[in-house]
Structure formats: structure tokens, C-alpha cells
Amino acid sequence: MSSSTDPGHPDPDSTVASSRAERPVSDRGDTVCVIGAGASGLTAVKNLREAGFGVDCYERETGVGGAWNWRHDRSPVYASTHLISSRPFTQFPDFPMPDDWPDYPHHSQLLSYFERYADHFDLRQHVWFGTEVVRVEPVEGDRWDVTTRSTGGYGPERTSRYAAVVLANGHNWSPKLPRYEGLEQFRGEVMHASSYKDPAQLRGKRVLVVGAGNTGCDIAVEAAQQASHCWHSTRRGYWYAPKYVLGRPADQVNDTLLALRVPLRVRQWLYHWTLRLTVGDLTRFGMPEPDHRVYETHPIANSQLVYYVGHGEVTPVPDVARFDDRAVELTDGRRIDPELVVFATGYLPRFEFLKGQVLGDEDGSGRPRLWLNAFTAGYPTLAVVGLVQPDSGIFPISHWQSVLFARLLTLRATRPERAAAFERKVRAGLGERYSAKVKDSTRHWFEVGHADYLRALQRALHELEGVK
Amino acid sequence: MTVERVRVVRSWEWARPERPARREVLAAVPEREEAKPPLLFVPGFGHGAWAFAEHWLGHAAGRGFPAYALSLRGHGGSEPAPEATLRSYTHDVTQVAASLPRQAVLVGHGAGARVVAHALARYPARAAVLVAPVLGGWATFGTALRRNPVGTVPAVFGAGLRLHRRQLFSRELPDADARRHLARLGRAGRRAQWQLLTGRGPEPAVGRPPVLVLGSPDDRVVPASALIRAAQRYASAPLLFPGMGHDLMLDARWREPIDAILDWLDKDPASAAG
Ligand SMILES: Cc1cc2nc3c(=O)[nH]c(=O)nc-3n(C[C@H](O)[C@H](O)[C@H](O)COP(=O)(O)OP(=O)(O)OC[C@H]3O[C@@H](n4cnc5c(N)ncnc54)[C@H](O)[C@@H]3O)c2cc1C
Numbered sequence A: 001m002s003s004s005t006d007p008g009h010p011d012p013d014s015t016v017a018s019s020r021a022e023r024p025v026s027d028r029g030d031t032v033c034v035i036g037a038g039a040s041g042l043t044a045v046k047n048l049r050e051a052g053f054g055v056d057c058y059e060r061e062t063g064v065g066g067a068w069n070w071r072h073d074r075s076p077v078y079a080s081t082h083l084i085s086s087r088p089f090t091q092f093p094d095f096p097m098p099d100d101w102p103d104y105p106h107h108s109q110l111l112s113y114f115e116r117y118a119d120h121f122d123l124r125q126h127v128w129f130g131t132e133v134v135r136v137e138p139v140e141g142d143r144w145d146v147t148t149r150s151t152g153g154y155g156p157e158r159t160s161r162y163a164a165v166v167l168a169n170g171h172n173w174s175p176k177l178p179r180y181e182g183l184e185q186f187r188g189e190v191m192h193a194s195s196y197k198d199p200a201q202l203r204g205k206r207v208l209v210v211g212a213g214n215t216g217c218d219i220a221v222e223a224a225q226q227a228s229h230c231w232h233s234t235r236r237g238y239w240y241a242p243k244y245v246l247g248r249p250a251d252q253v254n255d256t257l258l259a260l261r262v263p264l265r266v267r268q269w270l271y272h273w274t275l276r277l278t279v280g281d282l283t284r285f286g287m288p289e290p291d292h293r294v295y296e297t298h299p300i301a302n303s304q305l306v307y308y309v310g311h312g313e314v315t316p317v318p319d320v321a322r323f324d325d326r327a328v329e330l331t332d333g334r335r336i337d338p339e340l341v342v343f344a345t346g347y348l349p350r351f352e353f354l355k356g357q358v359l360g361d362e363d364g365s366g367r368p369r370l371w372l373n374a375f376t377a378g379y380p381t382l383a384v385v386g387l388v389q390p391d392s393g394i395f396p397i398s399h400w401q402s403v404l405f406a407r408l409l410t411l412r413a414t415r416p417e418r419a420a421a422f423e424r425k426v427r428a429g430l431g432e433r434y435s436a437k438v439k440d441s442t443r444h445w446f447e448v449g450h451a452d453y454l455r456a457l458q459r460a461l462h463e464l465e466g467v468k
Numbered sequence B: 001m002t003v004e005r006v007r008v009v010r011s012w013e014w015a016r017p018e019r020p021a022r023r024e025v026l027a028a029v030p031e032r033e034e035a036k037p038p039l040l041f042v043p044g045f046g047h048g049a050w051a052f053a054e055h056w057l058g059h060a061a062g063r064g065f066p067a068y069a070l071s072l073r074g075h076g077g078s079e080p081a082p083e084a085t086l087r088s089y090t091h092d093v094t095q096v097a098a099s100l101p102r103q104a105v106l107v108g109h110g111a112g113a114r115v116v117a118h119a120l121a122r123y124p125a126r127a128a129v130l131v132a133p134v135l136g137g138w139a140t141f142g143t144a145l146r147r148n149p150v151g152t153v154p155a156v157f158g159a160g161l162r163l164h165r166r167q168l169f170s171r172e173l174p175d176a177d178a179r180r181h182l183a184r185l186g187r188a189g190r191r192a193q194w195q196l197l198t199g200r201g202p203e204p205a206v207g208r209p210p211v212l213v214l215g216s217p218d219d220r221v222v223p224a225s226a227l228i229r230a231a232q233r234y235a236s237a238p239l240l241f242p243g244m245g246h247d248l249m250l251d252a253r254w255r256e257p258i259d260a261i262l263d264w265l266d267k268d269p270a271s272a273a274g
């Protein structure tokens, strides 16, 4: 699958003596390695190329687009997935989506957008498809040994040495599956939302959907229309925000307030008030009162869930307590008998190819500790791109993260004192947050408010450039 | 005129996206695909894609470059847009540029060069060419006033800017042709015209595109001094084509400037810039 046009691919001839002796390492000089050719990886390749760097990108799948490529085994999108962030917030800042597309495009449009991006900037020639990264190890001189092999595990491993590495491996593909007492005995069908693809999977069944992230809400809405019954279990109350308020996409209304510099508290108050007027009091449907303010959990953008609850097609229920062979017991003692349980309980990040402590994960929890969700202390030539969960589109953030990293790498050579000052900022800023205070949940590890985050990133970029 | 800071946060633009508009795009593509970048021609105020369809599109395609020209909204065959702003025009350019199969070279003529300068901050063009650029500001206005007071003064009060034959074409162009072109001239939006004088200058270009400036020392819209200033902004010197009018793509000797542009691109200035 790999392209043969790239003149500079790892070439075993130019081997250097490996610090680990046994294995030959091909030295890729100043080339930068990018892991993953999803949206984040593609924008990293483009921006590094634009800054003049050679790039080798490794992608274990056979196409670009990552999560948005429904052909990929690990793609979490289902047939009906539409964006939750409207177009202006989702497109790359220097490659607009067609303006005759809808406010909230379909996942197949997203894929075509990323494919066009790859072709427009001629990025595929830098991507090694069907190639999985299995190890990333820091070596002397702030350089990196990256070991790859063919996806599926056959063929030999090969190791190449790079001047820098971008991790763009995504964080929405490894399912988070909670443990429950008795789940093994349960005779019904159980799946994680990542294997949910098509409403036909729900048709005519009694379905329990667990979790009210955007995935859980979307699936509950489909179950309302397809299943014979739908229970929707949540362990807390949420703010179910519609996709449109005041006749415009909700995120555009929110950013009007941000542009006017309306403080968070006032925005929260306005939002609560708008929801009162549109969605109304949800406790009348038996849904719990939210235990937090708007923006303190990852926003839900779904105009239909409340509608189907109001039509009796979705029955809101509390958290699951335990399973037995034919029933599910809820925390309020009620027992229900679904034939299919869909766990829309989210995803966990995975960096198996890297020692946890490189990303500041000291306690082995799997949670990196970074500055700007991208930079780690002590490894100035490493950046993570796309490890954010914004209240908005992720792609502009990935774009600017990779622009910043490309600038940093350039300045390491031309203005080392600036790069050193940046490194000090990284150390001082590890673990910094860019959102309202959020509920403690793995799903909020990477939660950022897009405006707060991008402002911080803009400041970092200006400081690095030395402009005030 | 350029501000040095890169802008990341654009809350207003996100909150108030530009209204979509139906746009006319004319194209001439080479019969055999070569590895040459697509060109996107952006006409100045009052002109439409037709101005490039006359000679330059076909000529560029003949030399192996896929060539496209758009009409900014309110011009040529695009949708009427009396309320258009410089931002709407910039949006039109980035929309068409991003729709092309590969990274494009932006070529702006007249005030279209100003629009291109704005677009360069929002789309990483492979290269840019500013032809007889009207980059705006009060100096532009001064020249226009001196050369063509009758056509210019009403424009300040919202009327269309009227250009006359001797400003646009040399004497070599046959009268019939000149009349035909003049009859097709439209006008830019009132707000856009005003912003050309008073609006904020373009932000820095993204992606470090090489920029070529060219024009005629005998242009009665853009004086040679303005050409030199425009070129200096992009750290180069202008290519000059004496004896031609402002509309280099329509004038009798239209072939010379387009050949110079294509020669420059054939030398691949992007790789030279490193
Ligand atoms: C149902 C759903 C809907 C979503 N909707 C939105 C939305 O509306 N707006 C939004 O902004 N975000 C949305 N998201 C978030 C989504 O994660 C991002 O949109 C986006 O996919 C992130 O891109 P990425 O490139 O960072 O990661 P991914 O798209 O996951 O791409 C990572 C790539 O890296 C590759 N890879 C991983 N590990 C390796 C390895 N070891 N070796 C080689 N290659 C590797 C993978 O194969 C993949 O191609 C949604 C997520 C889900 C689950």
C-alpha cells in the first residue's frame, strides 16, 4: 500500500549503529515522523511540509480520515453521524468546507473533505499506509527511534530514527467498557457503541442505551424510531442543548457572546434561560436535575432526544446497578429486560507504543499530563496533536497545534533561546486546563473550551515568534 | 499595511459566517494533464471572469496550466451582491481555491490583487501574482482622483467607479474591442469600494508563498511608484511592460505578461524560496 514515489523513505542502507545494538536503525536525518493519518495527522503533515520539513507519516489503516473513514475497522461513526460542531468551527482555518454544505455536514462529507485536503496538498506521498507504529523510544540528542511493522503483525519490524515525532493517533477509538456485576451471565446482546453502525441493528428489539454523551443521545434517538422499546440510562442529569437556538446554529450564538467577551457566568445563565424556554424542565419526564452548570460537562448537541422522550419513545432511567441472566437492575431498584444493551460510555486514550512517563503519566492511569494538551516536559521534539475534546470542532485546534510545533522545531535551529524559553513554559504549565471546571470523569480528561484554548495557543505562538 | 501577528481566534467570523453565493467559474484545462499547478485568476472591481476568458485562460491551458477564473459575487455571471464586502470577496476566492484539485496559484488583477492579498492569509497558495495591483489606501484614491476625477468622485459617495478607455487600454487595442470590453464592466459593492480605501490591511500570508508583482509603467490607474511599493512589500521588484494600459489581460499585447507569469511559474519559485 505504501507509495513508492517518495524518494526519501527509510532506507536500510543509511543505517547507524543503534544504541540498542542488535537492531539496524535507518537514520532519517531531519525528517519528522507523524503517527496517524486522521484529520490531525494530515494537518500535521501539511503544516510541517509547509515549514520545510521532510515528513514520514505512518497509518495502520489503508486510507486517510481516521475516525471519519467508515471503512476503517475502528471507525466510531455510525450511518447517521452528523457533525455536532457547525461548519465554521470545524473546518481547517486555511481550507474552508464548501459553503453550500449544510451547517452540520454528514460523516461521508467529512471524509470527502479530508480526502480532498490530502489530495489538494499532495499529502498521500508522505503516508505509509498499512503500517503500524509499535514502539516510539527517545534516544540521545532529543531524537526518536520509531519501530513499525505491517498492520496485522506479519513482516519484519523496522526502526527509523527521527528528529521529532508527532503523535496524532486519535483518542476516540478504544472503547471504555465499565464493569458490572453479573454482566457475563446476561443472555441478551451487549455491544459498545463503537460497533454500532446502522439502525437495522436496533430494529424491533428492546434496547437499553447506557450513557448520554453525544453518541448515547444519537443512538437513543435512533432506537426511539427503530426499536420496539428504548430505555436510556444516565448516571446524572445533563443539559440537552438543541442544535439551533434563536434560529442559528447554537455554537454560533455562543461565539457571538464570546466575541462580545461576555463572562462565563453570564453565558451560563443565558444558556440555562434559553434551555428553559426551549427544552423546558426535564424532571417532568423523570430525568434527573443536572448536578452541574452548562459547560461543566461536555456539551450535548441534540435537538431530537427530548422530542422523543416527550413522545414516550425513549424512557429515561437511572444508572445500571447490576445484570443477571435475563434482566438489568437499575439503581432505583427497577428491573428491565432489554434484548440489546448498547454501552455508549465513551473512549479512552491509548499510547501503547510509548512509555507512559514520557507523556507525564506517572501513576499509570493512562492520563497524560501536558501543556496545551500537546507538549511534555523534557522531550522538546515531541508533540501530541488532537488530544483535545473541545466544546467545538477539533480540527482547527489540531491545525494550530501543528503550526506551533512546526514553528518550535524551526526555531530550535535558528533561535535556540526562544525554544528554551518555550521549554520552560512547558514545564511550568503542565496540566493546565482551558475550560470551566468540569465534572470528574475520564471523558473530561481532555475537555477544553475552544476559545480559552485557542487564546492560550495564540499567546504561546506570539511569544515564540517574539511578537507582542 | 500588514500586521505581523498571526490570528488564531476569530470569534466574529465563526459566529457570523459569510453568506454563500452562487459563483461563476470559467475554466480552460490542458488536454493532457501535466504536473503544473492550477491557476486561479481573480478579476478586479467591475471586471468578471470574462476578462480572463478572452485570452489568458486559453493561453495558460495551452502551456499546460489548468486555468480558472472566477467572478466575485456581484460581478460577471455570479449572483448579484450589492452589500458585498472585501470579506465576501475574499471568501469567494478561498472557496474556489479550496475547490480546485490541487494547491493553486492565485493571480489577482487591479483591486482583485487586494482581494488576493487578503485570501493569502486564509489559504496557503502555492504562489501569488499581483497584476497591476490596486492595494488600496488613500494613495490609490489620490491617483484615481488625479487621473480620472469625473469617474472617481461619485464613487466616494457610493456610486460605481467609472474607468475610461485610456486608463484601461493602450491605443494599440482596436476601438471595437475596447468598446466591447467597456460595455461589460460592472461595479463592485459600495461597501467593498469604501473598504478598499479605509479597510484594515491584509494579515500576513500563510504558507510563505512566493509573490510576483507586474504591471505597466504607463498604467493610468496604478502608477509605477505603486508597483514598486507593492513589490517591495513582498521583497521583490516588479516586472514592467511599457506601453500597456491597466487591463494587461485584455490589451493588444496581452501575451507578454501572461508568458512572463508562466515562465516564472515554470521556474518553480516555490522550491526556490525553500
Ligand atoms: C461518533 C463521533 C462523532 C464525532 N463528532 C465530532 C464532531 O462533530 N466534531 C469534532 O470536531 N469531533 C468529533 N468527534 C471527535 C473525533 O475524534 C475527531 O473528530 C477526529 O476524528 C479526531 O481526529 P484525529 O486525527 O485526532 O484522530 P482519528 O480520527 O482517530 O485518527 C487517528 C489515526 O491514527 C491511526 N493510528 C492510531 N494508532 C496508530 C498506530 N499505532 N500506528 C499507525 N497509525 C495509528 C488511526 O488508524 C487513525 O487513522 C467525534 C467522535 C465520534 C466518536
Ligand SMILES: NC(=O)c1ccc[n+]([C@@H]2O[C@H](COP(=O)([O-])OP(=O)(O)OC[C@H]3O[C@@H](n4cnc5c(N)ncnc54)[C@H](OP(=O)(O)O)[C@@H]3O)[C@@H](O)[C@H]2O)c1
Binding pocket: A081, A082, A083, A084, A085, A172, A178, A193, A210, A211, A212, A213, A214, A215, A216, A218, A234, A235, A236, A297, A298, A319, A344, A345, A346, A347, A389, A441, A442, A443
Ligand atoms: N454527532 C456527533 O458529531 C458526535 C456523536 C457522538 C460523539 N461525538 C463526540 O465524540 C466524543 C465521544 O463521545 P461519546 O458520547 O462516545 O462519549 P462520552 O462523551 O465520553 O460520553 C460517555 C457517556 O457515558 C457515561 N459513562 C461513562 N462511564 C460510565 C460508567 N462507568 N457508568 C455509567 N455511565 C458512564 C458518561 O457519563 P458521565 O458524564 O457521568 O461521565 C457519559 O454520559 C465526544 O467528543 C463527542 O462530542 C460527536
